[in-house]
Structure formats: C-alpha cells, structure tokens
Amino acid sequence: MLSLQFIRENADRVKRDVLLRNTTAPVDRILQLDEERRAILQQVEALRAKRNTVSKAIGATKDAADREVRIVEMRLVGDEIERLDTGLNKIEAELKEKLYEVPNILDPDVPKGPDETSNQLVEVVGDLPRFPFAPRPHWELGEIVGGLDIERGAKMSGSRFYTLRGPLAKLQRALIQFMLNEHGRAGFTEAYLPYMLTEASLYAAGQLPKFRDNLYRDFEEDYYFIPTAEVAFVNLYRDEIIPAGQLPMRFVGHTPCFRREKMSAGRDVRGIKRGHQFEKVEMFVYCEPEQSEAELEALVARARSIPEILGLPYRVLALCSGDIGFNSTKTFDLEIWAPGQGEWLEVSSASNCLDFQAWRANIRYRPGGEQGVRHPHMLNASGLALPRTVIAVMENYQREDGSIEVPEALQPYMGMNVIPAVMA
C-alpha cells in the first residue's frame, strides 16, 4: 500500500494515477478519515497522558481520602478515553480497509491507455519461423508424441487439468532445471518455499482482499494456495527489519501456482495454455530505492535470456496504465511466439513495485551509515512460466512428422535430441 503520509502529500498524483489505471479508489475518503483520526488522536492522547500522570501519583499517595477522590476522577477520564477510542478504532479500521484498495502510483514512463490494446511494443526478437508445412498446435503434437493427456486430467480433477507423461513431462522438468541453473549462475539465490500460506500472508502481498475470487483455499484451515511464488517471496521478510549491508537480495524459485480462473468457458479452452495448476520459475528482488530501476532492467534481461538461449522468437511489451497490475509501478511482459496456434504467449511479467509491498508487509531495512529505517523496493519477474514455455518449444521445434527437436541447451537435461513421433 501507499503510506498515509505519501497520499497526504501527493493526493493529486495518486488520484490521477487511479484514473489512468481506469479504476477507482477512495482517496478522498482516506484524506477525510486521516483528518478525523488526527483530531481525535490528539484528544485521546492528552487524556491518556493525564491518566498516566495521576495514576502514578495515586500510587504514591498515602492519604486514603485523597486517593479516593482521584480514583473517581480517573474513572471518569477512563470512560471518556474509552468513548473516544471506540470512535478512533472505527476510523482506523475503515482507513486501513480503504488504504488496501489504493493501487500503486505509476512510473511516468508507463504508456497511457485504458486496456491491453494500448500496451506498447518495445521490441521483437528473433524471426518468426516459417514451416514448409502447416505447423500443428501443441495439443496435436502432444498426441503425436504421446505425452499430453487432457482427458485423464479432466477425469480426475475436472476441466483445465491435464497430465503429462514421458518426454513431455521430462521436457517441463528440463526447462525448470535449466532456468533455475541459468538464474542461479547469474547470482540469484535459489529458494524453496511453502505452497500454502496464511490469510495474513496473502493480505501482506496484496492478493487479498481484492483477488479472493482467484485463490484456492483450504476448506477448514487458514491456508491459501499460492497463485504465484511472488506471494511467498514478499512474506519472506514480512514484519522484519533487514540488517544493513544485505541489499540487494536476489532470489529465484520454482513453485506450482494455483489459480481459480473463473472466466468464460469458451476462452483458451484448447490445450494447456491456461490451467488451474501450473509450474513457474520466479525471480524476486529486494533492493534499495535508488537501485530498483536498474534492477527492473536486469530482471527483464534475465527473463529474455531464456528464449534467447532456447532460440524462441519473443517480444517485449510495456504494459499501459490500464493493464498494469495493482502492485506495480511499471511492468514489462515477455511473450513467446507459438506458431502452431498462431499466438503470442505471455511467459513473463516483470514488475517494479517500489515500496508498495514493503509498506503493506511491514518490511524495513537499515541503510548503511545512516540513522533509522527505510522501506526497500521489491521487484518480481517470472523466469519463465512453464507450460507455456513447453508449448513454445513444442510448436517452434516441431517437424513435419510431428516429432519435436530438443533445443541444444536442453539436450543435457533431456538426454535426447528429438522427441519422436509415436503416432503418425
């Protein structure tokens, strides 16, 4: 969230960015509540100060009658404090709730526009492959190489589930290993994380209350399934003060992700592009505010290195104000071309969230050689999302008979050069 102080001092900017995001947020109500809060706070704190002083005096008073007079007086003060406190609590509860609804401010570089049609194409890298035959979509290739089984996934778990077996299961694992190793080599610390988090953790990361409809949760206990590893990474340092000299901290981890995609039944139904459960390799950075712009560039470069090494054509988009995520001030998406289904697949989203999540999750750090504490900036980027990268490899490396070449970088992980066609 944005700090109250920031909203107070930059109200116009905050309101303008909310409009640019094509959304709404109760900024005026927050400003009003803030003023009410401070007015009451001054009264109630003055009364508390009085009670503290007098109560201490009562302890030191020997005269019983004198004590009794003061106790009665303080009883009245106590009643008044309670009355004011009740009002204050109500205001603070509403204030907190409303603060949770305000999205991050926008970086000035963010293109303006109401929805995804205004996203800006930054760069296209690699030539789109030309095939001397009609390239097949991955669900057909999956049948030919005999590793994709959508029906049995649906049988055990319903629609939007599938199973992989044999070389395709192995291809996914190879990609995960490959990406973890690549990012690890670049200095990112590998992390293994919980896949279920408490409700408080989901609030801290900004998933709740807004995205409740997209989350799976345990029926009886306080556990939510992570929709992305980002949620866990944010909570790594929740309610902590990071000692001086530790930033930047760069992490990478692989987790499954669980999302309730309650979208219209007709969209993205073919194949495995969008499921309720998928794998993802995620990068996450904690850094000092002065570093976050450079760290975002570095994260995008990290993410891009994967399709580049794999020889997959991709493009980079700068998300516009209407499409950018709630927590983010600036986001780049990476999309890989899938020639079989003739579509760009989003495989990464790299975002600078500034100190937005740090405020929400109560994360501070000690700057070296300086007094006090500051809020770190936090960034995240997929590196990359999995079944989609599997799709991209399958569709870009397919051959006429439906067999699939294994990109050179993956061959050591796969132990094979070609995924053979077993059904013609």
Place this chain on the structure above:
RNA sequence: GGAGGGGUCGCAUAGUGGUCUAGUGCGCCCGCCUGCUAAGCGGGUUCCGGGGUAACUCGGUCGAGGGUUCAAAUCCCUCCCCCUCCGCCA
C-alpha cells in the same frame, strides 16, 4: 492428535498490580583518558504514531488480540509460535 515447558530491548537474563521512565550483563555507537592496544570512566542504544522549523515532547509497543483495574510485563480469556516426550507418518 495427547502431555508438559517456554515466548521480556541486537543476544543473555531480572522482573508475580503502583518505587518499571522495563533493571543488569554482553554486544554496538559517541566522548573522556591513553605512545598503540586492552582496561577504566561518562553518555547513548527498539519500533510505530501524534504535535513542533527545531531542540524536544506526548501516546502506544514485554508473541498477537480481547478483558479486569484509577493503574497490567505482572491477573483473567482466546489464539499463534518454539522446545521436550508420546502417538502417527513421506
């Protein structure tokens, strides 16, 4: 899941209703003293919020949240976490 023990300032500990403005030791920071170092001496050392240009000041903060009281680290209730043992188990 059962039984017991425990959560206090960076660390270790003291504190069972008012003398706690949470003490002491260690660590750390500043200063004094000092050929150097060590020791010694003096001062400082949580975080959040309010007021103030500032010096400063007020409130809150002893795992979390409620309650009792003029007054709570201390008493009561609920919850969380950690440790030991038993059960179960990948």
